[in-house]
Structures are given as structure tokens and as C-alpha cells.
Amino acid sequence: xxxxxxxxxxxxxxxxxxxxxxxxxxxxxxxxxxxxxxxxxxxxxxxxxxxxxxxxxxxxxxxxxxxxxxxxxxxxxxxxxxxxxxxxxxxxxxxxxxxxxxxxxxxxxxxxxxxxxxxxxxxxxxxxxxxxxxxxxxxxxxxxxxxxxxxxxxxxxxxxxxxxxxxxxxxxxxxxxxxxxxxxxxxxxxxxxxxxxxxxxxxxxxxxxxxxxxxxxxxxxxxxxxxxxxxxxxxxxxxxxxxxxxxxxxxxxxxxxxxxxxxxxxxxxxxxxxxxxxxxxxxxxxxxxxxxxxxxxxxxxxxxxxxxxxxxxxxxxxxxxxxxxxxxxxxxxxxxxxxxxxxxxxxxxxxxxxxxxxxxxxxxxxxxxxxxxxxxxxxxxxx
Amino acid sequence: xxxxxxxxxxxxxxxxxxxxxxxxxxxxxxxxxxxxxxxxxxxxxxxxxxxxxxxxxxxxxxxxxxxxxxxxxxxxxxxxxxxxxxxxxxxxxxxxxxxxxxxxxxxxxxxxxxxxxxxxxxxxxxxxxxxxxxxxxxxxxxxxxxxxxxxxxxxxxxxxxxxxxxxxxxxxxxxxxxxxxxxxxxxxxxxxxxxxxxxxxxxxxxxxxxxxxxxxxxxxxxxxxxxxxxxxxxxxxxxxxxxxxxxxxxxxxxxxxxxxxxxxxxxxxxxxxxxxxxxxxxxxxxxxxxxxxxxxxxxxxxxxxxxxxxxxxxxxxxxxxxxxxxxxxxxxxxxxxxxxxxxxxxxxxxxxxxxxxxxxxxxxxxxxxxxxxxxxxxxxxxx
Numbered sequence: 001x002x003x004x005x006x007x008x009x010x011x012x013x014x015x016x017x018x019x020x021x022x023x024x025x026x027x028x029x030x031x032x033x034x035x036x037x038x039x040x041x042x043x044x045x046x047x048x049x050x051x052x053x054x055x056x057x058x059x060x061x062x063x064x065x066x067x068x069x070x071x072x073x074x075x076x077x078x079x080x081x082x083x084x085x086x087x088x089x090x091x092x093x094x095x096x097x098x099x100x101x102x103x104x105x106x107x108x109x110x111x112x113x114x115x116x117x118x119x120x121x122x123x124x125x126x127x128x129x130x131x132x133x134x135x136x137x138x139x140x141x142x143x144x145x146x147x148x149x150x151x152x153x154x155x156x157x158x159x160x161x162x163x164x165x166x167x168x169x170x171x172x173x174x175x176x177x178x179x180x181x182x183x184x185x186x187x188x189x190x191x192x193x194x195x196x197x198x199x200x201x202x203x204x205x206x207x208x209x210x211x212x213x214x215x216x217x218x219x220x221x222x223x224x225x226x227x228x229x230x231x232x233x234x235x236x237x238x239x240x241x242x243x244x245x246x247x248x249x250x251x252x253x254x255x256x257x258x259x260x261x262x263x264x265x266x267x268x269x270x271x272x273x274x275x276x277x278x279x280x281x282x283x284x285x286x287x288x289x290x291x292x293x294x295x296x297x298x299x300x301x302x303x304x305x306x307x308x309x310x311x312x313x314x315x316x317x318x319x320x321x322x323x324x325x326x327x328x329x330x331x332x333x334x335x336x337x338x339x340x341x342x343x344x345x346x347x348x349x350x351x352x353x354x355x356x357x358x359x360x361x362x363x364x365x366x367x368x369x370x371x372x373x374x375x376x377x378x379x380x381x382x383x
Numbered sequence: 384x385x386x387x388x389x390x391x392x393x394x395x396x397x398x399x400x401x402x403x404x405x406x407x408x409x410x411x412x413x414x415x416x417x418x419x420x421x422x423x424x425x426x427x428x429x430x431x432x433x434x435x436x437x438x439x440x441x442x443x444x445x446x447x448x449x450x451x452x453x454x455x456x457x458x459x460x461x462x463x464x465x466x467x468x469x470x471x472x473x474x475x476x477x478x479x480x481x482x483x484x485x486x487x488x489x490x491x492x493x494x495x496x497x498x499x500x501x502x503x504x505x506x507x508x509x510x511x512x513x514x515x516x517x518x519x520x521x522x523x524x525x526x527x528x529x530x531x532x533x534x535x536x537x538x539x540x541x542x543x544x545x546x547x548x549x550x551x552x553x554x555x556x557x558x559x560x561x562x563x564x565x566x567x568x569x570x571x572x573x574x575x576x577x578x579x580x581x582x583x584x585x586x587x588x589x590x591x592x593x594x595x596x597x598x599x600x601x602x603x604x605x606x607x608x609x610x611x612x613x614x615x616x617x618x619x620x621x622x623x624x625x626x627x628x629x630x631x632x633x634x635x636x637x638x639x640x641x642x643x644x645x646x647x648x649x650x651x652x653x654x655x656x657x658x659x660x661x662x663x664x665x666x667x668x669x670x671x672x673x674x675x676x677x678x679x680x681x682x683x684x685x686x687x688x689x690x691x692x693x694x695x696x697x698x699x700x701x702x703x704x705x706x707x708x709x710x711x712x713x714x715x716x717x718x719x720x721x722x723x724x725x726x727x728x729x730x731x732x733x734x735x736x737x738x739x740x741x742x743x744x745x746x747x748x749x750x751x752x753x754x755x756x757x758x759x760x761x762x763x764x765x766x
Contacts, residue, residue: 033642128644132642132643189633190633191624191627191628191633192624192627192628192630192631192632192633192648192649192650193619193622193624193627193628195633195648195650195651196615196618196619196627196650196651196654197619199615199648199650199651199654200612200615200616200619200654202644203611203612203615204587204612206644207608207611207612208608209592209608225590225591225592228586228590229583229586229587229590229612232579232582232583232586233583233616235579236576236579236580236583239576241574241575241576244574244575244576244579245574245575245576247575248575249575250572250573250574250575250578250681259416259515259675259679260515260675261511261585261589261671261675264678265575265578265582265678266575267575267578267579267582268578268579268582271579271582271583288644292642292643292644295647295648296642298633
């Protein structure tokens with residue numbers, strides 16, 4: 001893990017601010033599962049400068065609970081963006097050479113329209129009236145943002161976890177949009193166990209009495225209990241068992257710990273802390289909507305999509321981490337086999353990292369070197 | 384998995400009933416963590432006949448949510464006891480030859496005194512006023528039941544998961560009590576990840592508004608929401624990822640399934656069903672008390688205990704299952720190394736079974752053959 005930098009260190013993109021644009025104002029977005037949604041606000045950030053020939057644009061797709069703030073520092077913040085170790089002068093996504101875009105996805109809660117946004121038809125928060133989403137809907141909004149920014153073809157789309165799933169969908173449905181696709185710690189199809197974890201998390205949220213059938217905002221309450229449980233459980237799956245042992249072992253939280261049912265062990269304090277900070281930044285309805293998209297994601301079920309991309313090949317980099325048990329290497333290898341099955345060029349690496357699924361957010365040197373080498377070559381070949 | 388038998392098949396112990404005895408009536412039990420508890424009701428069952436020389440008694444210790452009803456059929460029940468595939472005429476614990484005892488453990492909720500029993504001092508349910516327990520307290524009550532039944536020394540104590548942990552504690556603290564100890568799919572020390580899963584389960588229970596600081600019974604409510612979450616999450620850890628895939632894959636629950644936030648996938652229906660049946664038979668306070676005992680269990684931290692048993696050797700059988708990721712083979716091997724480190728005789732097997740932690744309850748033929756061979760030899764050697 002890299003040491004914290006500051007907005008003023010030479011490898012930082014410096015102080016940045018999230019911008020918002022309203023898209024689909026003339027024509028609503030036709031959703032993959034039926035229905036339509038217009039006037040979609042999209043929160044985004046960009047780093048670096050789009051080249052005159054437009055051939056240096058890289059789109060970052062974020063994971064389940066990410067946001068548009070991938071790099072740099074928001075005024076006054078104590079921490080930089082979630083992928084700051086990857087994006088900046090001299091970093092693998094070198095902002096002296098690449099133009100980097102990151103947006104909060106549709107259904108999110110960090111500036112982009114989602115189920116807790118106001119439904120213009122009622123003047124109230126959408127709640128569960130918000131339409132169900134699919135991976136293709138995320139992609140449709142990303143594409144509209146690209147148009148708005150004058151980006152006609154990406155050098156690469158890049159994402160980890162749910163971000164990688166968006167990249168895969170995008171590359172299959174619109175292979176003309178990108179020259180390269182980088183898919184990290186992701187899956188083309190959740191297992192029953194993956195779905196089970198998400199199902200319990202959603203159940204904790206919807207069963208929280210403060211969920212109020214999704215009307216919690218109008219009622220001035222929040223399903224904090226359920227959202228906390230969801231986050232704590234998810235965090236167990238984000239780290240490897242070895243990483244938990246290494247970080248916490250069986251350390252008591254307090255020297256004078258006497259057995260009880262609160263926070264006795266350091267690992268319990270960690271989970272509690274993760275829940276607390278999550279409540280400040282995330283919305284329960286977004287958790288439901290976004291996690292359900294992952295459950296249903298299965299793009300290779302559509303053989304025609306693979307056919308299409310094989311006629312307009314995208315160059316893939318697929319990465320997994322050996323200690324990731326949420327989306328293990330088996331998930332990545334399945335993608336690799338399907339893509340290579342239609343003769344698409346795929347570079348695959350399993351990176352050795354003890355930190356589990358969260359490794360995709362960390363600055364493992366071999367991981368970053370692999371990304372940097374792939375992206376440098378991509379820039380050399382061009383769009 | 385063996386086909387369901389009936390009370391009337393030749394290998395069944397037939398119709399049985401749980402009995403209850405009140406122990407510690409004269410002298411209360413001094414608890415390992417301080418404090419004392421008197422007038423402890425213990426629910427138990429026995430199968431077979433104690434030999435004249437008393438040398439054929441086997442004690443079964445149950446897992447977190449088990450009970451005294453290990454074998455045979457309760458009048459009118461559709462299913463036999465939880466370890467019926469192991470106990471009966473001709474089975475590995477052949478009731479023609481062995482005298483088998485099983486009791487509900489202290490702190491439980493199926494007939495033995497626990498936190499939802501009545502506190503004689505107040506006439507109300509104990510709730511969180513019930514004293515905190517330790518593994519040694521479970522053992523102390525088992526020992527008192529043995530005395531009551533006229534069993535002075537066991538041929539073997541046998542248990543899976545938390546049951547195996549009780550057997551280990553018992554063998555270390557009172558090696559005179561048993562000739563053999565059989566420890567299946569257990570651990571001598573939970574990992575941070577193990578504790579994390581239990582912590583989230585407890586949090587779901589204690590944060591349920593119906594928990595009422597443990598006074599739910601007096602208030603006529605029940606923390607069903609929290610207990611359901613705890614059970615669903617636990618079930619994810621009881622099965623291997625492959626078993627989930629094999630059983631459910633990505634099967635939709637209904638042919639007409641449209642995406643929503645309820646039960647769309649078969650695996651979600653399974654978890655929901657597990658929660659529903661669990662609510663009918665288990666108590667939230669017992670879940671807190673018993674799971675916390677597991678978190679703190681660390682008997683090898685006391686080097687003197689190992690010294691003691693090495694002077695009065697118990698013969699161990701330690702079994703793990705290769706697909707068990709709750710208490711993996713690494714947990715069993717750690718026990719084996721510690722026991723062999725003081726030159727105790729240990730037979731160890733890792734059984735190949737795709738069903739994860741739950742394998743200890745199933746009738747895998749190699750697993751049962753290993754148990755049968757060990758128990759037959761134990762009977763031959765005697766106490």
C-alpha cells in the first residue's frame with residue numbers, strides 16, 4: 001500500500017471537484033429491462049487533457065460503493081480519491097499522457113440519479129418506484145457522458161469488481177467504443193454463493209423497520225441497522241482470511257476486555273468502523289439496486305454479443321488476485337476462456353496479493369506494473 | 384446422504400423422548416468466568432444400554448444450534464434426530480454395543496437452562512443478566528450429567544464443530560474422564576474471519592429493535608429479523624461454494640421471475656427457508672451466548688492443560704473435510720500439531736467431501752467408516 005500523498009506532491013492530480021451534467025434531457029434512456037428514464041444527472045470527474053486526436057481517453061468504471069472521485073483531493077478532504085494510487089503524473093494512468101474520466105454510475109447515490117433522487121412525477125424520492133436496472137443501463141449512461149465530453153472512441157475502459165463487469169458489458173455491446181478493455185477482480189456471472197451474500201445484505205436492509213418500503217427519506221429515518229449489517233458482511237468478503245489474521249488475529253480491542261456482546265475483539269472494532277463511515281456516504285436503496293444488477297449479470301448468455309465483438313476485436317487485459325475469494329481467479333479464467341473462444345486477444349494475469357478482493361484498490365507493484373505496461377502499449381498502438 | 388429411515392426400520396433406535404434432570408441443586412456450579420449458577424436443568428437423551436462394567440459410554444456434544452435429540456424419532460416427528468445417521472443398531476455408534484448420551488448444552492434453548500430460562504431471583508427470563516459462559520462450563524454440566532447417569536469414565540466423547548471444541552476442552556481439563564476423544568470439523572482457536580462472521584450475526588440480533596436489550600420475551604416480541612439474518616449468513620459458511628453451485632447454481636426461483644428485491648433465485652429461497660425453520664426452534668439470546676464462547680475458546684493458551692493430559696493420555700481422532708471453509712483442515716492440523724507436540728496419540732484424517740462444514744452431519748461412507756473403525760477399536764481396547 002502506498003503512503004498517503006497530498007494534493008501538492010508531484011504525482012498528484014491536485015485539488016479536484018466533482019462536476020454534474022444532466023443527460024437524456026431530450027430523449028429518455030430506454031432501459032434494458034423495459035421502461036425509460038429521462039433527465040439523468042451524472043456526476044463525474046476528469047483528469048489530464050484530451051489529446052487533439054482524441055486518442056488518449058480512458059474511462060474508469062467504479063465498483064459497488066464507489067463514486068466519481070477516483071483521484072486527487074476534494075478541497076479540505078483528508079483522503080484522496082479511491083483510485084488515486086493509479087491516477088496521476090507518473091502513475092500507471094499517467095495524467096500527463098492519458099485523459100481519464102470517472103463517473104458515478106446510474107442508480108448510485110453520489111451525484112448521479114438513483115433511487116433516492118427526486119422522481120419528477122411526484123416530487124418525492126423515487127424509492128422502490130425507481131426502475132430496475134441492468135449492466136447495459138450503466139453503460140448507456142457512460143456512453144452519453146463520453147459524447148458530452150467529445151470522446152468518440154476510448155483508448156481503454158477500465159474497472160475493478162462491478163467496474164470490471166461494466167467494462168465487459170460495454171466491450172461486448174459496443175466494441176466500436178474502445179480499443180482496450182481492462183477487467184480486474186471481476187466476474188461474468190455470479191455464483192450461488194455470491195448471490196447468497198448479496199441476498200442476506202439486501203434482506204438486512206429491507207427488513208430494517210426504518211426501511212419503510214423504501215420511503216425512509218420521506219419519513220426522515222434511515223435503515224442504518226440494515227445497511228451496517230450489509231457493509232460489515234461485505235467487508236468480510238473483501239478481505240482474505242489471511243489478511244484478517246494478519247491485520248487483527250485475535251487481538252482484544254481493549255486491554256481490560258471482559259467478555260460481552262459488544263466490541264471485544266479488534267476485528268469487531270474494524271467492522272464497526274467500516275459500517276459507521278459507510279453510513280455517512282452510502283444509500284440503502286442504491287445498495288439494493290446496484291447489487292441486484294450484479295446478481296443478474298450474465299453477458300455470455302447472449303452468444304450474439306460475443307459474435308459482434310469478435311468482428312470488431314477489443315484487446316482485453318483480465319486480472320485476478322490469488323487471495324480473492326469473492327471473485328476468485330476461476331471467475332476471471334471463465335471470462336478469458338469465453339473471450340478466447342471467439343479468438344479475441346486476451347492478456348491474463350493472476351497477481352499474487354494477500355489482501356483478497358480489495359487488492360484491486362491497492363498499489364501492489366506487480367499489479368501496477370502490469371497495468372502500466374498494458375496501458376503504455378495501448379497508447380503506442382492507439383485507438 | 385442416507386435415505387430417510389423410520390422409527391420402525393431395524394437400524395433405528397425407534398421412538399425416543401427427551402428427558403430433563405435438575406443438577407447443581409445442592410451446590411451451584413462455579414463458572415469459569417466467575418459467578419455461579421445453581422439449579423441447572425439439563426435436557427438429555429440416551430440410546431442403548433450402559434454395560435455392567437460401564438465401559439461402553441459415549442458422550443455426544445452438539446454444535447451451535449443442536450439439541451439433545453441426536454437419534455431416533457420424537458413421537459409424531461417427520462424427521463429423526465440430527466445425528467441419526469450415526470447412531471443406531473448396526474451404525475457406527477452401534478446402540479447394540481454402545482451406550483450413547485447426548486444433552487442440550489448450558490446456555491442452550493432446547494430444555495437446558497439458558498439465558499431465556501427463568502431467573503429464580505426475579506421470576507423473569509434471565510436475558511442479558513445470565514452469566515457469561517466458557518467452554519469449561521459446558522463441560523462441567525456434561526460431567527454432572529455423567530455422574531447422574533452413573534457413568535464414571537467415558538469410552539469416548541465425540542462432537543462436531545462447537546461439539547468438537549467441547550470434546551477438546553473436556554479431554555484437556557479432565558483426561559481421566561475419557562479414553563478417547565473424537566473431534567470433527569472443529570477448531571482450537573477461531574480466526575479473525577471466524578469471529579467476524581459471528582460478530583455480524585450477533586450485531587444483527589442485538590440491533591434488531593425487537594431485541595429490547597434481551598427483554599424480548601417479557602415484552603412479547605422476538606428479534607426474528609436479526610435471528611434470520613444470523614442464520615442465513617451462517618448457512619453461507621456451512622456449505623462450500625461448490626455445494627451452493629451444485630445445489631442451486633443460478634436457478635431462478637419461479638419460471639416467471641422478474642427482477643426485484645425479494646426471492647428471485649433458488650438460493651434466496653433456500654436461505655429464507657433455513658431462516659424460517661430456525662426461528663421456530665432457536666432463541667436469539669442462546670445464539671449470542673453460545674457463539675461468544677466459541678470466539679474466546681483457546682485452550683492451548685494454557686500450557687498446563689496440555690501437560691496434564693500428556694500424563695494421562697487420551698487417544699484422539701481428529702477429522703476435517705476438504706471443502707470446509709468455516710473450520711478448514713488447517714484448524715484441525717493445528718490441533719494435531721499441538722496434541723502431538725506433547726506426544727499424545729492422534730489419528731488424523733482429512734475426508735474428501737464436497738459439502739463443506741455441514742459434512743460432519745452427513746453420512747459420507749469414508750467418514751463413517753473412519754468413525755466406525757476408530758470406535759470399534761476403542762471398544763476392543765476398553766476404558
